[in-house]
Amino acid sequence: MTSIDKWLILSTLTPDILLNVKLACVFGSSGNEAIIVTKDGDVYALGSNCSGCLGLGDSEGNLWPKKVDSLCKRGIKDLAYGSGPHVLAITESGDLYSWGHNGYYQLGNGNTNQGLNPGLVTTNLSGLKIVEIACGSHHSVALTSNGEVYAWGQNSYGQVGSGSTTNQPTPRKVAAGIGARQCITIACGQTSSMAVLDNGEVYGWGYNGNGQLGLGNNANQSIPCQVTHLQAVVIQKIACGYAHTLALSDEGVLYAWGANSYGQLGTRNKANQVTPVRIAAEFGRIVEIAASHYNHISAALTQACKVYMWGQCRGQSVTVPEVTSFHCLHDVFACFASPAVTSQPMELDVCMVNTVGDSLQQAFDDPSMSDLKFSIEGKVVHVHKAILKIRCEHFRSMFQTHWGEDEKETIEITQFSYPVYRAFLGYLYTDKVDLPPEDAIGLLDLANSYHELQLKRYCEQIIKHNIHVDNVAMLYVAAIKYEAKDLEDFCFRFAVNHLTAVAQTDAFDKFDELTVKKFIFKAAQQGAFKY
Structure with missing residues (x-):
């Protein structure tokens, strides 16, 4: 093959x-x-x-x-x-x-x-x-x-x-x-x-x-x-x-x-x-x-x-x-x-194009073969327990031996949005993430909660590739909250390079006092306020 x-x-x-x-x-x-x-x-x-x-x-x-x-x-x-x-x-x-x-x-x-x-x-x-x-x-x-x-x-x-x-x-x-x-x-x-x-x-x-x-x-x-x-x-x-x-x-x-x-x-x-x-x-x-x-x-x-x-x-x-x-x-x-x-x-009819990865991707959210459902914001995603257990430590812990065939087949998710949680489940099947930066922040939060380091890096990449003057302050705060140090540094450098414009955005205006002080001090160390 x-x-x-x-x-x-x-x-x-x-x-x-x-x-x-x-x-x-x-x-x-x-x-x-x-x-x-x-x-x-x-x-x-x-x-x-x-x-x-x-x-x-x-x-x-x-x-x-x-x-x-x-x-x-x-x-x-x-x-x-x-x-x-x-x-x-x-x-x-x-x-x-x-x-x-x-x-x-x-x-x-x-x-x-x-x-x-x-x-x-x-x-x-x-x-x-x-x-x-x-x-x-x-x-x-x-x-x-x-x-x-x-x-x-x-x-x-x-x-x-x-x-x-x-x-x-x-x-x-x-x-x-x-x-x-x-x-x-x-x-x-x-x-x-x-x-x-x-x-x-x-x-x-x-x-x-x-x-x-x-x-x-x-x-x-x-x-x-x-x-x-x-x-x-x-x-x-x-x-x-x-x-x-x-x-x-x-x-x-x-x-x-x-x-x-x-x-x-x-x-x-x-x-x-x-x-x-x-x-x-x-x-x-x-x-x-x-x-x-x-x-x-x-x-x-x-x-x-x-x-x-x-x-x-x-x-x-x-x-x-x-x-x-x-x-x-x-x-x-x-x-x-x-x-x-x-x-x-x-x-190619002998050397098959359809790979294991292709089959997994096709199986994601397919109700005809799934044995588990997640309900998020009233919407359902169909998955397979075995795949989740293989791919994620969070689910290995969840689906321990006490989770039997007679247990509920639908799990309610309330702490994350539907786009974020569906993207997470899809990532477990495909190793790919396709989300706008505002949702990638939520997925970054999930990755941090579930200790998914590779997913965390993917989210940081998505955010870096979509950063601009209007959203950099918001993303900087999120990076600090979710302990994404590389993303925090990236957002900081971008904000300093465009400091005059960034300081006039609504997101910068919403910085809490401690964050503002730390940002200004760090920017001063970088020479942002020199004449």
Whole structure:
């Protein structure tokens, strides 16, 4: 389960869009590009729009989501992105679209013109259904429903698998080495490509200077070559980092090879590995893995639902897989990858948006589920005893064992106003307070009475943000009464800075004699009356 609000670029999404997101990805050299697909089939993009990678028809950036009209209602089901950046998208029916940077033919349309709008890729793919896509920095790979692999784009190291190092302008079937056998999944490093066959064999081609192909050497390969060290293992998933590779067997065993200068192989050292080595055996069965050609970080999810990460984690080299507090691999990349990009698009129907906090907020003042009512000024608020006991010491003391099922279910509150007490109960469900400053004074009184220090600080913040000449004297007195020292000092400084105006307000005129004397004495100490 993940929350897409961990991704800073997605923080501008409005609630109506956020709750309707089906698929979301973040990419770009600084994690500064994003594309989202909604449940009703619309596609939105936002970001700096480098090389026209947002598909909006121009190269202008936008902080707020803008519709990609040419992709809306086309059933977009998956996206892949290179670091150029260029973007690929496939539909439910298997059509392939591409746009963005195209200096190396990575869009597959036969030219090197920048693609400002998504274009349908048809050359050599007519009649084929594309089911999976992957991008290296400047090359593209696609897997068809019949298990064939097609590749195009930059080929300076053989990453297209054509047997040469000439750039490939349109999709070309990768046949050498693989033959007529079917592939089940693909992945791309920065300048390398990997494929897994239906029998679990692994093949790699392209750049191999760090051993990322797992062939036992550092020689580049222009056609697919089998990773023979995995011959006795059935691999079902594969993931590529910038220059390293992860592979997961059908028994949940994890292997890694390639570059290791940041510890991204998880082998407890920084030595490159030219052949696969088993890692993380002590963590039990691994069920998911993740890496991205944008960075040098690795992540894995165990059967016990523990998320581990290693490699370049926010600038630090972590050579041993470290357990995190996350519940989803996407959160590793949002919080620790450099740049912070999604290793693959987030599927929000799988990574649920509804959190515990969301559920609690929805349960507040819901009469259908509550087991307790508070009556304040003739109005009722519905709550749950268990939640109040968990969240507040005052209620833990109130609802002790003598409070049985046969006790009254309505509690009358007379010492606080309805807005104040409802805001307090709502705070226990949401950790949020939304009150005008005049009511925040009452809530400050309640927080002081109930010994809720965090709530007291929230109230002080609300008051500070709404202070002005006409109310500062009143708020100053309230701060003294409720022993809110920080707020008292803040009000005092504000009053001294505007002393002539404040001294003429009705609230200042109502100061009692002792308060006036103390205020004047303190102001004199601050030099307020010097000529």
